[in-house]
Amino acid sequence: MMQAFQRQDSSHASLIVEHTVPKGKGLSFRFWHANLTRSAKKYPGFIRTDLCPPVKGRDLKWYSIIHFDTPEHLNQWLKSDDRETLIQAGQDLFESYQFKSFNTGLEGWFSTKTGTEHIGFGPPAWKQNLAVVFGLYPVVMLQSMVFTALGIMHGWSPSIAMLINNLITSSILTWIVMPFVTRLLGFWLVPAYQQSDQQKDVLGTVIISLALIAIAALFMTVE
Template structure:
């Protein structure tokens, strides 16, 4: 688990579903995802469905802090949902906490899915390039107004901090979810 209130937390959940219960599990999955969205700090959910004959689902749940993620994990709502679905699971559930970039391109699975390097390059470039064009233009008035911030090393550092922050916490979690089908083909 991560420390600090200001850092997002991701929970990776693995469920092995009995083949005869996949339809019930899919309905359950939609219901619990809807409930999780109602909790404070919820930042999104990504579901990786089985790619072969196994019933192995991977769910990535993101909250804006580990405290809010813990609140969801300990909630009566989640406990009720887990008790409801437990009979359809082969081995119960596996939970792992993650932070930062490690889950962007290599989600865990039985046969580890890995985006091809050229796809990682294209996704990352298409997210960073617009930021490197727009952010200097947007922050230029601030750099002009405060001369100390206008020094090359300082303004480059500020731009790097803003770009990395936006990439880690705002853009890439949503962007990779949006293009995940293409990314992992």
């Protein structure tokens, strides 16, 4: 399995990639990673790559860190045909392959999928926050109203009831609500590394704000 996490700071953007390499394929993986580095060097903004082998006797996980000067340059290489060719060539070295990147921690709800890759360079943090509130608010309100009306968890310890409620809410968000929200607001949830259309930014923000006000008004009428 291969997982990746994006980190950005004031000087560069880095991608930390976790590879699970079967025993006996470590040397081949080193050669493959060297080819990956040579490929990345051809792209603007490349700084360096670091490779950390697995802890001896512990696991089969290798960590590769790829550094570029900006998220835009990193993304350019990530979407390149050269990288795709190398990934395909390295399939025999990986038991499975999954790509994810995170910055705020919410990108998993806003990631796009290409084949077996999940590319999670999400929209700006303020858009992520507003979109999550747009999805979360009606779920929490409906869940509270239904549970109260049916007496579900009535008399339970508050700490246990809150834990169960949070598990239910987060599950509904992850598998039902947020996939719908990201599709609905796809025109507005532009990845942070891309220049967004100001008119669409305003339109999306107004739509969400009005929708939240309307939902709040609706809940007030049925309380």
